[in-house]
Amino acid sequence: MKHVKNLALSTAVALGVAFSGVLSEAAKAEDSNYVPLLTYRTGPFAGSGIHIANGMADYLHMLNERDGGIGGVRLEIEECETGYNAQKGVECYEATKGKGALVYNPYSTGITLQLIPKASVDKIPVLSMGYGLSAAAVGETFPWVFNVPDTYWDGASVVIKYIGEQEGGRENLKGKKIGYIFLDAGYGREPIPLLEQLAEKYGFELLQYPVPGKEMQNQSSQWLNVRRDRPDYMVMWGWGAMNPTAIKEAVKIRFPMDKFIGVWWSAGEDDAAAGGAAAAGYKAMNFSGVGMDFPALQDIKKYVVDTGKVPTDPESMGGTLYNRGVLNSVIIAEGIRTAQELTGKKVITGADMRMGLESLDLTEERLAELGLSGFAHPMKVTCDDHAGSHPVFIQEWDGEKFVKVTDWIEPMRDVVRPLLEAAAADYAEKNAPWPARTEPCPN
Amino acid sequence: MLYDIFIDPFVQMYQMPDFFLQVLWEGFVAGILYALIALGFVLIFKASGVFNFAQGIMVVFAGLTLVGLHENGVPAYLALILTIGVMGILAYSIERVVMRPLVNQPDIILLMATIGLTYFLIGFGEFIFGGEPKRMIADELGLPTGSTAFEFGERGLVILQHIDVAAAVIAIIMVATLGVFFNKTRIGRALRAVADDHQAALSVGISLNQIWAIVWFAAGLVALATGIMWGARSDVSFALEIIAFKALPVLILGGFTSIPGAIIGGLIIGFGEKIGELYWGGLVGGGIESWLAYIIALIFLLFRPQGLFGEKIIERV
Numbered sequence: 001m002k003h004v005k006n007l008a009l010s011t012a013v014a015l016g017v018a019f020s021g022v023l024s025e026a027a028k029a030e031d032s033n034y035v036p037l038l039t040y041r042t043g044p045f046a047g048s049g050i051h052i053a054n055g056m057a058d059y060l061h062m063l064n065e066r067d068g069g070i071g072g073v074r075l076e077i078e079e080c081e082t083g084y085n086a087q088k089g090v091e092c093y094e095a096t097k098g099k100g101a102l103v104y105n106p107y108s109t110g111i112t113l114q115l116i117p118k119a120s121v122d123k124i125p126v127l128s129m130g131y132g133l134s135a136a137a138v139g140e141t142f143p144w145v146f147n148v149p150d151t152y153w154d155g156a157s158v159v160i161k162y163i164g165e166q167e168g169g170r171e172n173l174k175g176k177k178i179g180y181i182f183l184d185a186g187y188g189r190e191p192i193p194l195l196e197q198l199a200e201k202y203g204f205e206l207l208q209y210p211v212p213g214k215e216m217q218n219q220s221s222q223w224l225n226v227r228r229d230r231p232d233y234m235v236m237w238g239w240g241a242m243n244p245t246a247i248k249e250a251v252k253i254r255f256p257m258d259k260f261i262g263v264w265w266s267a268g269e270d271d272a273a274a275g276g277a278a279a280a281g282y283k284a285m286n287f288s289g290v291g292m293d294f295p296a297l298q299d300i301k302k303y304v305v306d307t308g309k310v311p312t313d314p315e316s317m318g319g320t321l322y323n324r325g326v327l328n329s330v331i332i333a334e335g336i337r338t339a340q341e342l343t344g345k346k347v348i349t350g351a352d353m354r355m356g357l358e359s360l361d362l363t364e365e366r367l368a369e370l371g372l373s374g375f376a377h378p379m380k381v382t383c384d385d386h387a388g389s390h391p392v393f394i395q396e397w398d399g400e401k402f403v404k405v406t407d408w409i410e411p412m413r414d415v416v417r418p419l420l421e422a423a424a425a426d427y428a429e430k431n432a433p434w435p436a437r438t439e440p441c442p443n
Numbered sequence: 444m445l446y447d448i449f450i451d452p453f454v455q456m457y458q459m460p461d462f463f464l465q466v467l468w469e470g471f472v473a474g475i476l477y478a479l480i481a482l483g484f485v486l487i488f489k490a491s492g493v494f495n496f497a498q499g500i501m502v503v504f505a506g507l508t509l510v511g512l513h514e515n516g517v518p519a520y521l522a523l524i525l526t527i528g529v530m531g532i533l534a535y536s537i538e539r540v541v542m543r544p545l546v547n548q549p550d551i552i553l554l555m556a557t558i559g560l561t562y563f564l565i566g567f568g569e570f571i572f573g574g575e576p577k578r579m580i581a582d583e584l585g586l587p588t589g590s591t592a593f594e595f596g597e598r599g600l601v602i603l604q605h606i607d608v609a610a611a612v613i614a615i616i617m618v619a620t621l622g623v624f625f626n627k628t629r630i631g632r633a634l635r636a637v638a639d640d641h642q643a644a645l646s647v648g649i650s651l652n653q654i655w656a657i658v659w660f661a662a663g664l665v666a667l668a669t670g671i672m673w674g675a676r677s678d679v680s681f682a683l684e685i686i687a688f689k690a691l692p693v694l695i696l697g698g699f700t701s702i703p704g705a706i707i708g709g710l711i712i713g714f715g716e717k718i719g720e721l722y723w724g725g726l727v728g729g730g731i732e733s734w735l736a737y738i739i740a741l742i743f744l745l746f747r748p749q750g751l752f753g754e755k756i757i758e759r760v
Binding site: 041042043044045046047049050184208209210211212214215216217218220221222224225227228240241244245248252253254270273274276 | 689
């Protein structure tokens with residue numbers, strides 16, 4: 001009898017706790033905007049993922065501390081660890097979408113591909129900033145997916161454009177060999193169709209060197225192939241432990257580092273530093289500022305890092321990937337602010353957020369207001385173009401830090417856009433019945 | 444097609460002998476390192492019949508402990524000694540907490556226990572050291588860096604990385620030392636007795652618990668050496684854990700109970716996968732290295748199911 005009584009008491013307490021949880025969730029939903037962050041601070045890709053996660057979370061926490069959130073409404077920020085694993089990413093999505101999630105940032109092309117079909121059903125936009133499915137830039141087909149400021153195809157076109165400039169014109173690419181070493185996953189394979197198209201157009205030979213995920217730290221065969229094939233340039237689409245290993249191997253075979261160019265996800269300071277002094281000359285694309293010389297970053301330091309409200313190591317602030325995470329959250333924050341203006345609501349929904357992102361117009365003036373003057377190229381999203389094909393620049397590793405070595409380089413929009421449209425149509429056909437866009441254009 | 448398979452690779456080897464030598468050298472280094480990883484598995488399997496799923500994470504844990512101690516101001520050589528101590532404590536703890544309570548349980552239970560140990564060490568390691576990759580303190584440990592290039596013919600070049608040479612030398616010394624230890628010392632003979640028959644070993648007064656602790660410690664030392672060498676080639680991160688499973692085809696090939704098998708198996712896989720990838724991989728788009736090792740092992744198994752040096756088990760009914 002005593003056992004039954006205890007059981008009844010325990011059940012009552014448990015129900016009470018659960019009910020109060022429901023109440024507090026409801027209360028939270030009324031006075032905050034919920035932003036889940038799919039991050040990875042563990043596993044093989046943590047080396048890149050930690051910096052991104054810190055940058056994303058710190059900026060949003062700073063807005064809470066400095067401004068009390070956005071539009072007078074605090075942000076409720078929750079991280080969910082994916083380990084860069086698509087299955088875990090989907091689990092995170094399912095576990096958090098019911099809490100009033102405004103937007104998802106998968107930080108993995110694999111997870112992005114899984115979430116794209118769910119976005120229009122659950123009415124929660126996906127923001128894959130500079131990664132994911134390139135074709136998602138076509139807003140007519142993918143109204144719920146945003147890949148501003150650039151697709152991988154934009155990036156690939158910039159690399160070829162830059163190499164063309166180094167050779168005195170793209171017409172001189174004829175007969176050249178360009179090697180492409182990539183993580184053999186959705187991410188690394190994404191730019192291949194565009195590179196193949198450009199190879200055909202300009203007459204260069206594209207040599208491909210896939211690196212399986214399990215062999216990221218064992219790339220000697222790939223680089224022996226590079227040594228034998230003697231490509232004129234190497235282009236890398238790497239992530240996590242693949243990047244430092246590739247740079248070390250390139251040094252090892254004495255590949256000329258000034259002819260080795262990485263995508264913006266192969267642009268981490270730790271990646272380049274792994275190659276030691278001999279890695280000087282390595283280049284990578286970038287679309288976000290490097291360093292701490294921005295008032296908004298100083299605010300992050302002042303309000304949340306120095307006060308110990310976040311676990312970020314102050315030394316890691318200002319790095320390429322940290323700042324990339326900050327830019328990601330700037331886009332989220334501006335999306336929320338725009339949605340609040342458009343709807344007149346303080347607490348918004350995923351559908352409102354979609355409108356906010358589709359109306360995003362991050363001008364030079366706005367960047368200056370945010371304390372981020374020169375941090376990124378002004379970017380604008382339209383209903384038709386969710387990426388915008390914005391310019392990127394090339395930075396070079398000088399042995400200690402990355403230094404910007406080019407002006408902003410425009411992607412080859414004339415080549416990329418028709419391919420994006422064709423790929424979007426192809427995706428819709430292969431995933432029929434793909435829903436036709438019914439969402440009105442907010443701008 | 445037939446030309447590409449049967450003629451062209453050999454023509455390439457003849458026309459570019461420097462490159463062929465480089466491939467052989469890379470295969471040799473890879474093979475030695477695979478052998479080192481396989482050795483960790485063999486030691487534990489010999490003593491307890493357990494396939495130690497945690498060997499990979501032990502490599503990471505040892506490497507991170509070494510680098511982590513140094514980052515906290517401990518001089519490199521002292522950090523190395525302390526890391527050896529940590530691996531000793533880990534071995535003792537595993538014997539007390541994991542192995543001893545599971546004595547006489549089916550092998551599959553022990554395997555599951557090592558899988559549990561893997562996830563514990565991943566979580567514990569990330570808790571202590573964080574998830575960020577760390578640079579191996581190769582310079583501080585006095586390991587050589589840089590490379591030497593040997594000219595070969597008119598345009599030929601064979602490049603030897605000093606760290607690879609050091610890896611090969613250290614691996615050979617470790618293998619030889621372990622060989623002497625297990626063949627010539629009292630503890631080594633006791634270990635072989637345990638490997639042959641637990642019950643018989645117990646009946647003549649050999650302490651199973653002591654042997655297991657020693658074997659796990661030896662596997663920990665091998666893990667530390669592997670962590671230093673692989674860490675110096677890339678960096679020390681949790682991604683290294685996967686590298687340990689490169690030892691699987693080596694074990695299939697060399698046998699789970701043979702130290703010479705681990706060495707010969709490692710070399711066959713190392714040479715085989717590099718030559719296969721570099722001269723035949725292009726025919727199927729490259730990237731064959733990760734599965735070619737298993738194909739090589741399976742071909743050997745067709746002729747020797749117990750592996751090259753594995754014990755042939757004959758059961759009469």
